Amino acid sequence: MKRSILKTGDGSYTLHIAEWNEQYHSKHGAIAEALHVFIKEGLFYWTDNNSSKDISILEIGFGTGLNAFLTLLETETHNFNITYTGVEAYPLEVSEIETLNYPELLNTSEEGFLTLHNTPWEEKSSISDNFHLLKNKMYFSEITLDSSIDLIYFDAFGIRVQADLWTEEIFQLMYNALKPNGVLVTYAANGNARRAMQAVGFSVERIPGPPGKKEMMRATKLEL
Template sequence: MKRTLLKTGDGSYTLHIAEWDEQYHSKHGAITEALHVFIKEGLYHWSAKNTATEIFIMEIGFGTGLNAFLTYLEAEKSNFKIDYTGVEAYPLSLSEIEKLNYTSLLNASKEIFLQLHDVTWEEKKNISEKFRLTKQKKLFSEINSENNFHLIYFDAFGIRVQPELWTEEIFQRMYNSLKPNGVLVTYAANGNARRAMQAVGFFVERLPGPPGKKEMLRATKI
């Protein structure tokens, strides 16, 4: 599928798929959305309630690497370490990645951002003393983890274009992958997705969403 560069509301770029009329991040602000959904309501929320010094995170939809990069930046200024697993079935090309402007807007290292994408698939790599990355190239339906993660960033394409990624089957795999009291956060607030989460055992909260989105969801394994 053809992907084109799109400037979002906060000046950061995302990639647009014309065939689906869908983009990798919110058109209202790629960085703003990621910080609100995954860092504030995910990482900050979990770390405030737990004392673990190493946090295990899985991202569903590694995509542009923005969520991983923001999490790396948080780890560098925190008192915890992060072991990060990014799952992606259809990786972006380096030429697409190099066009993204996240590092200039964040005043952060482009070398590190590109290194996240250069890591060999299926190999664990120490990006720094505080951030370790493993990328897995596979379908979300192939995830078979058991009690491995404290936190899941669920950043799949929307239910309108890929409803098969928002089913009880997928959320059962997410539930199984989390440790007890683990948390899943997503930008979505669709009722069908929320009910699928609840059906597999999650306690689901509706939260204020990022700009352009009224609500988002946070699900806790109970």
Template sequence: MQRKIITTADGSTTIQIEDWNEQYHSVHGAIQEANHVYIEQGLLFFYSENEPISTKDISILEIGFGTGLNALLTFLKGKELNQHINYVGVEAYPIGSEELKQLNYVSELRIDDNNFDALHLCSWESEHQISELFKLTKHQKMFKDISEENTYDIIFFDAFGARVQPELWTESIFKIMYKALKPNGVLTTYASIGHVRRTMQSLGFEVERLQGPPGKRHMIRAVKR
């Protein structure tokens, strides 16, 4: 499938799959979207609901590790909060080294490039201590093969959209997500489609439709009660 690097509205880059007219991040701003959906409405929401928690890990599962942007922003926010984070990223098709070189998150965020490189250079299927506060494990597998139960505090659901991969937005996938979360765990996603909200509610999630990032009216946050 033909892929290319594009620049989004906030100046940050993302990968576009031309055959699908689909991007890894929003064309209205890759960094803006990731910060709003996953950091503000996911990590910071959970953190504020569960303070003080700095003495233990917050465990996060990312569905679609992709460019590593969500992991990078989580790493940076965890450092700011002095919060231990155990981050697990699942990706069926990891992106290539040449594509990584063209992503401009380091310059846009004005950070040390060693932080971003560390997330991508560490091996798959092993846990790595990226910093004193941040542990990372990357798994190359399909989302349907996730089997953990009551393991994660937060899930970042950042799969490709239902328009191009409807099989990733089904009851069977969200049942796996529900099982993987601890009680009172939080799932955030950029999507807000009606059938996704209804499916999550039928499984027991408490679902909120929130204001979306720039360029999108709404997003979903769901809590396992």
């Protein structure tokens, strides 16, 4: 599918898929959305409620690498030791990655951002002393992790265009992947997605969303 660059509300770029009329990030602000949904309500929520600084993260939809890049930057200012697994069925082209302006707007070097994309797929790589990355090129339905993940960034395309990614079957795989008391965060607040999460055992809460969106969801795998 053809992808084109779109400037979002905070000046950061995202990719637009004309065929679906869908973006990789919110048109109200790619960076703003990622910081709110995945860093504030995901990473910081988890660290505020857990004493360990060793965190295993699974990202559903590695995409532009923005969520991974923001998480990497947080390891530079906090004593986090992060093992990050990104799953993506259709990786971006180098030419697309090079057009993204995240390092410039975040006032940091491009080196870390490009390294995230340049590391080989299917091989664990140390991006820094505190950030270890494994990128898996696969469909979400192929994930077979078992109680090894602390936090899931669920950043799949929206239910309007890819309803098959928001089913009980997919959320069962997410539930299985999480450790007890593990957390999943997503920008979505769709009722069908919420019910699918609850059906497999998640405790789901709607919380304030990022700019331009009233609500988002955070789900917890409660310890039995």
